[in-house]
Amino acid sequence: MYRIEDYAKEINRCIQCNFCLEHCPVYIQEGVESSVARGRLNLIQAFLVEKTIVPSERGGELLNSCLLCTNCTQGCPSGIPVDDIVITARTELKKAYGLGKGKGFLLRQVVNRSNTTNLATWALSLAKRLKMVPKDFPEVPSRSFEQQVATNVKPKGKVRGKVGYFIGCATNYLYPEVGDAVVKVLSACGFEVVIPEKQHCCGIPALTHGELAVARDAVRWNTDLFADLDVEAVITDCTSCGYMLKVKAAKTLDIADPYQTKIAGVASKVVEITEFITREGLWQDLKLILGDSYNEARLAGVNPHETADKERRVTYHVPCHRAWSPNLIQAPRKLISILPAVSLVEMSEPQRCCGAGGSFFVDHENLAESIRERKLNDIKSTEADAVVTQCPACRYFLRNGLGKRKSVIHPVELLAQAIHLP
Numbered sequence: 001m002y003r004i005e006d007y008a009k010e011i012n013r014c015i016q017c018n019f020c021l022e023h024c025p026v027y028i029q030e031g032v033e034s035s036v037a038r039g040r041l042n043l044i045q046a047f048l049v050e051k052t053i054v055p056s057e058r059g060g061e062l063l064n065s066c067l068l069c070t071n072c073t074q075g076c077p078s079g080i081p082v083d084d085i086v087i088t089a090r091t092e093l094k095k096a097y098g099l100g101k102g103k104g105f106l107l108r109q110v111v112n113r114s115n116t117t118n119l120a121t122w123a124l125s126l127a128k129r130l131k132m133v134p135k136d137f138p139e140v141p142s143r144s145f146e147q148q149v150a151t152n153v154k155p156k157g158k159v160r161g162k163v164g165y166f167i168g169c170a171t172n173y174l175y176p177e178v179g180d181a182v183v184k185v186l187s188a189c190g191f192e193v194v195i196p197e198k199q200h201c202c203g204i205p206a207l208t209h210g211e212l213a214v215a216r217d218a219v220r221w222n223t224d225l226f227a228d229l230d231v232e233a234v235i236t237d238c239t240s241c242g243y244m245l246k247v248k249a250a251k252t253l254d255i256a257d258p259y260q261t262k263i264a265g266v267a268s269k270v271v272e273i274t275e276f277i278t279r280e281g282l283w284q285d286l287k288l289i290l291g292d293s294y295n296e297a298r299l300a301g302v303n304p305h306e307t308a309d310k311e312r313r314v315t316y317h318v319p320c321h322r323a324w325s326p327n328l329i330q331a332p333r334k335l336i337s338i339l340p341a342v343s344l345v346e347m348s349e350p351q352r353c354c355g356a357g358g359s360f361f362v363d364h365e366n367l368a369e370s371i372r373e374r375k376l377n378d379i380k381s382t383e384a385d386a387v388v389t390q391c392p393a394c395r396y397f398l399r400n401g402l403g404k405r406k407s408v409i410h411p412v413e414l415l416a417q418a419i420h421l422p
Helices: 008-012 025-030 037-049 057-064 071-075 082-097 101-111 117-129 169-173 176-188 204-208 212-227 239-252 259-267 273-279 282-299 304-310 331-337 365-382 392-405 411-418
Strands: 161-165 191-194 233-236 270-272 312-316 342-344 386-388 407-409
Touching (some): 008 037, 025 365, 037 057, 071 082, 101 204, 101 212, 161 176, 169 176, 204 239, 212 239, 233 239, 233 273, 239 259, 239 270, 273 282, 282 331, 312 365, 331 411, 365 392, 386 411
Parallel strands (some): 233 270, 312 342
16 A cells, blocks of 8 residues: 555665665666655655655646656665655655645546547547647547457467467557557467456556546556456556566555455456567467468468568667566567567667656656656667657657657567568
């Protein structure tokens, strides 16, 4: 549960070692003590634990300037859950200052999403007016992915297994081609894909904005949808959705809440799509499918090897929300390695944050863009044709910075393109 009293001891475990300084993208950019985990923990302790300083809007701004990228948490030698503490502080401060009626209302609409694209279009329009998203943010397609896909997709051949598919908001409304690729690849590998109707947002946007009650409602709703499914895995294509479903969901409720058992059951099955493919050995099947695709090309009178001089160079941007899945950062690399005429060119700092941070790039536009600049330079130095990443926020923000010069796609899209799935 996100209550400050539950984290008071955690805050005191900070040994002021400065290790977080080298991991925090905001501190690296600004060099200000209040911009790093250590400084934020000291501020939270003064505000909410010792109560020696009266909480203020300025204090709230300092806490909201955290990307919640978890890099400090992952690198902390004391294992302090800095992101959970910051989320808790935002929740507590929201009780005093709120998010603003427009933002709070909009977050509720985002979480309680409908399958109607009209609502999504309206919500996006409102978000633009409230400056919650940039004016050049992608328009919502005429039909959401949920409106395009069946609730149960059978494989064409022998059934190897059955999985559930959690559709994130970005895939549903902005990048339906990712959902299409996920379903087609799983189906090609022999998996029946079950897609429950009326899924809600995973809840992480509401949680990170201090709307704990809204996030909790989303957790309960989605838990009910997936808990009783007879599936071996719950697939997600978004690393932040996976992080919420697998790690954060249980923390939105009291330990004794009856939903905890159901949440744990769902969380145990949550897996990111590229890791599922590699974990289950499906990449071996995909190698055979790739071989068949090349044979079909030969029969059609096309020599696949003639495209060798047109080899596609890609580089991989590792999402910040990666620690919940042990092999998440290597799985895409494994898949790229089996693709013919595609080579992976590593950045010098593939795990460095790009500055997107959910809606951080909207609320802190100049800071986010300055953080992104270092990442863009790293990408450009690879001379790659495309950037591959599993995070939709990173996808948009990097694409916005790179312009039309390079594409940014999900690794499963790259895979689906290579095996020419109809």
